[in-house]
Amino acid sequence: MSLLIIVLMAMLTENFVLSKFLGICPFLGVSKRMGTAAGMAMAVLFVMLVASVITYVLQTYVLVPFQVTYLQTIAFILVIASTVQLTEMAVQKLSPSLYQALVIFHAVGAAGGFAIALLLFAGLREKLEGASVPRAFKGAAIAFITAGILSLAFMGFSGLAPSN
Amino acid sequence: MRDATFAGGIHPSYNKDRTSALGTSPLAAPERVYVPLSQHIGAPAKPCVEKGDEVAIGQMIGEPGGFVSAPIHSSVSGKVAGIEPRAGAMGIPVQCVVIENDGEDRRSEHDGAGDAWEETPADELKERIRMAGIVGMGGAAFPTHVKLSPPPDKPIDTLILNGAECEPYLTADHRTMLERATDVVAGARILARILGVARTVVAVESNKPDAIQALDGAGAEIRTLAVKYPQGAEKQIIDACLQRQVPSGGLPMDVGVVVQNVGTAVAVADAVIRGRPLTERIVTVTGDAVGSPANLLVRVGTPVGELLAACDADLDGAAKLVLGGPMMGFAQTTPEPPVTKGTSGVLLLTGKHVDTRPPAPCIRCGRCARACPMRLVPTEIGRAGLARDVEASRSADAMDCVECGSCAHDCPSRIPLVQQIRLAKAAVTEAARRERGTR
């Protein structure tokens, strides 16, 4: 039960994209079509998994012992960027079905949240494509506004906790 | 039994009261008739007379241009003045045989006609119908003999005679059923004999109780239909009468049914029993710009302007001229086009019926989808049509649309959905043509 709550909390209350504004770049990049959005959600799952393992190792065995935790951000960026690159290569070569098998770990919650936001958002943006959005707001601007309103809505889950 | 019907549909203002009680009156033949060579779906007829030829009523002046085609006959007696293009109902000039009426109304001789049709082989009856130039008189003008020739793998068990006349304003079929009930039933028997079906149903909307009574007296099996538009659409009338749905992209014969208009049945009776080809028809002339509306018996080829003049119509005060009914008819730029075999009505409307405001934005109210008798999502097809998006048009099932106009009629934003959908259908047809070409 508590595990489920952790996953749910990560998905809704602490939603990566909509609460913490992380991962906005891929979020806006691929959410134009439902199909690509689903693929991206999978890739995120994989990258988050690998990256969290590597950064964990980096944090506990390198940064903390050498007392350079202030390098955390930059080192993590390096690792994550490289992992993304690696995944991209892998996707180009292998079929995306491979890493479907890798979907087991605890990053499921966070990535699931990303996936929900991404899928909802993809649907919204498909609908937006047919809308006569004023020229000035076309493209990224309207996508950001949509994401902003969606995150307002997700704020409703703040303080979500099993009955107090 | 409850009145039969289908899912979806709308309830427009019917406006039939002005003409439904008026008996059919013949319109004097004009001095000149312009008989179009293409009055039907399919290949145009080939003219078989020349300028200067003397012709009589019922004489063939155009030969069928193929199997899906129909011959054309003179509707007056007189002299051929030429074969030339003239404004047609679609706004595009069509080839017409122009005949100077000599006013003598001579009829051409015919053989093979008589009361002995019960003993005549079906194929011969069918040939007589073909050579009489009979086409669907509900408006689509599809050659009748083609509908009567289903392939052997499509057994037909039921003939439906369509007397729904769901189009507002029109009362031509209503008057036909009242005044010629015996011929409706006789025509139905001939059609049933050709098709070899045991069951014939005459389907009539419940707002024509007098017609139901007349047909009942003539000995027809009647199915009363609920008053709803488009109750008379082929697929909807089959669904209502027999609870069979014609599959997407299919024809009535796919569910063992042939549907014929009641006017067509009368034309069949005229051709087979009396040896008279199709040269005249009943046209309802009405609308709020028409002073004395009427149901007129009109010679094919009579310019629409003559009908309007006979009915005290105010062309100067009118804003819209429509051939056919208000839901599926065609707007005209002039009153020049001639009446054809498929012209069921002439509608002259005042500015009251013309909304020049631009359409408002779609508010996604869903009324169009609720109204659609084909259970489609009209806005979706419309959007695809505007964007000429073939894929989106296909996935929104654009080709299933029957263009009945229910969606646009109920749209609170007055969006020209039918027109948008036609663009989608045109895009799909064009793409299909191209795909065939490359293969």
Place this chain on the structure above:
Amino acid sequence: MLTPLLILSGVGLVMAGLLAVGRKAFAVDVDERQEKIAEILPGANCGGCGFPGCSGFAAALVEGKADPASCPPGGPELAVEIGAILGVEVEAKEPMVALVACAGGDGESPSRAGYLGVSDCAAAHAVAGGPKSCPYGCLGLGSCIEACAFDAIVPTSNGLVMVDPEACTGCGKCVEACPRGIIRMVPKKRKVHVLCVNPDKAKAVKAACSVGCTGCKLCAKQTGAIAVDGALASVVSDSEEIPGSAALACPQGSIFDGGVYSLPDWLSGSEARADFSRRSAEWKKAEKERKAAEKKAKAEKAKEGEA
């Protein structure tokens, strides 16, 4: 200070190594010629080549399924460059531009009915054959403007559209977009055009439009490059220069002479039309006099011969 540097560069090195290994392991074969070609293509994805977008064209080129000279926006220069990459000889093609062959604006061919509905040429054409008097003329609702990826088609002030030959790349998209088939591809260098597509006989044409071609054949007498098929003149050959007299001979003013007038002036300017009428009248008078003189000379010659 040293530790963080070392750590960072260490992490960087390790990840770089991983990436290098990854690149090897996951290497995908892409013909590098394809990438090179894709880089030099215009990237407008206009579809003028007949392939899905520029990348599709690049792929087809490498596979040898496409002609290097079939990119209209790129023109002959691009064709040569592509040829160099592919290692093949390329023949230069005559540059073509689109031409809207209708000059019947609101004044010349007024509308015969009020049109209500979707603002699109194909849609309007399907409603009672369109609201314009001429059933063949330009409806001016701009379906071609929508189709043009290069903003080369602009509306005129009198309900027509025209192609800017400088902006036009000759991709031909507008030709497909026009439901009335008014737009055609012509050599960019050609100056004289017949701006009418109405094939009807003189009486019907005159009823529909004041600048429509009636098929009188007077132009064809001036040059072999213009021929009249049925009741419609059209340029049939580009091998010879079309003389200005072909335009001046036209009683309807259906022929546009780009050597004398600019297209926008011709389409919407009454001054250009007035100037044309004046020049045309002068030319006809001169022609009459010349003919009369010729006749006279002939007659005299004949007389002399008799005598």
Place this chain on the structure above:
Amino acid sequence: MTNKLFVSSSPHAHGGASSARIMWTVTAALVPAAAWSVWLFGIPALQVILATVLFSAAFEAISQRLAGKPTSLTDGSAVLTGLILALTLPPGLPIWICAVGAFVAVVVAKAVFGGLGQNLFNPAMTGRVFLLIAFPGPLTRWLVPRGTGAQLFDQPVTAYDASGGIVELGSKAVDAITAATPLGLLSERGAHAVAALSQGQEIFIGQMNGSLGETSGLLLLLGGIFLLIRRIVSWHIPVSFIGSVAIFAAITYAVDPAHYAGPAFHVFTGGVMIGAWFMATDYVTSPMFPLGKIIFGVGCGVLTMVIRLWAGYPEGVSFAVLLMNATVPIIDRYTRPKKFGLRRLTKGGSDA
């Protein structure tokens, strides 16, 4: 013939329905509930209504002018958005905050998406949620309704002076008097605090505090039934929304009555009535087809209850509606009606 005829595609007949008439009818259906709130709270309520409606209309006109579109205030959509927004706000809310709410609703949530029909989220709900998050203080100061005294639902009321400081009730400095809403009480003090309320008539008639439109469930219900009769809304969304709230509440109440309030309380307090009839039924931001509408309504109801019972906010209707707005494209995609011609043949013919 002197005049020109008009030509257009068929059909040449129109049923006469108009978007503007729909908008004004919905607005009319809200008037009784709005009038009740003015009776209940007096001028502070009227001030909020007028401010949001006028600012909404003004922002609509300005943004349409900027976009180069014809002004379409007569279509009623801006006025309706303003009125619905007003009904979700507490009485006495400062005018400038009302203006901010109207701006977010009309400009941010609607105009930048291309105006009427193009927006993805309910404009009024977006405005309210934005205000709730940006100005939590003013948005949760509730006036005591007419006809109640220093005690409301067994709780003492608190009096504030103009600067927001707490003063003694009855002193001259009193500027506003507040008390927790029923849902606030439930959230802060638990089910026993509202036990008596759940049985009383107050919540049904609307003799309670809260946002303007959270008071009279009865009048909102009547307005909703009026729209149902006029065929402007279908039953699917309101019934599934209210029904799922009731069922959810009944289950939790049955499991632990000491902890959870009953269905009647949850249905008639807060924004469920106005939300189910007037906000979730907004055509533009709700599904088009019957099955989708039911899914949407159930989603709204369940999310409302999840937020009410377990999240930080005492009320969740506006969040729930916004969240479900985001699911509409996906719902619409999978709930399209089956097209004609797919029903199995009953007899005769072939299956081809």
